[in-house]
Amino acid sequence: MKISLKHQAIKKKNSEVCLVTEHSIGDEMIDFAIAKISGRYPDNQRVTNKLCKEIVYIQEGKGKVVVEGIEYVLQAGDVVLIEAGEKFYWEGNMSLFISCRPAFTPEQHQLVE
Numbered sequence: 001m002k003i004s005l006k007h008q009a010i011k012k013k014n015s016e017v018c019l020v021t022e023h024s025i026g027d028e029m030i031d032f033a034i035a036k037i038s039g040r041y042p043d044n045q046r047v048t049n050k051l052c053k054e055i056v057y058i059q060e061g062k063g064k065v066v067v068e069g070i071e072y073v074l075q076a077g078d079v080v081l082i083e084a085g086e087k088f089y090w091e092g093n094m095s096l097f098i099s100c101r102p103a104f105t106p107e108q109h110q111l112v113e
Contacts, residue, residue, distance in 0.1 A: 002026050017041050018090075031103040035096040037063065042111055046087040051108040052100040054082045063092010087112050 004023035012020045017039030023032045046066075056065075062075045067088040072080070074094065082088055090096070 004032070015041055015043060017043070028103050030099060030101050033098045033104070034059075035090075035098055037061075037090050037092060037094045037096065039093075040089060040091040042089060045111045045113060046089045048087045048110060048112050049082070049084055049100070049104070049108050050110065051084055052102060052104055053084055054080075054098055054100050054104075056080045056082070057097040059095045059097050061092060061094035063090065063094045065090050 002025040004025050008024070010022045010024070012022065014020055014035075017037060018041040019036045021034045023034075025032065056079065058074050058076055058078045058080075060076045062073075064071050064073050065080055065082075065088055066072070067080075067082060067086050074080070074092070
């Protein structure tokens, strides 16, 4: 078993509208984070994760995700699976529970047009 206690979490501000709390569980095959979105992330482009599948549970709020140019309206209780290499952005006021497989690293994540 592995555990990440609340006081071990690392908070990062990815932008003015995206605050992420990372819970490192010490496993290179999977991870967990909470993202609070209050606007559009990223601000004016899209992002892609070259390596990871990202499964996202919308814990609270509402908004949308635009994946490969298709807009999906979201609300609390919805789940989104973003495949590695798909281009996307988030918009709205939402709290997202995110798990990546394999575990997220900054090198995998990049801004794209």
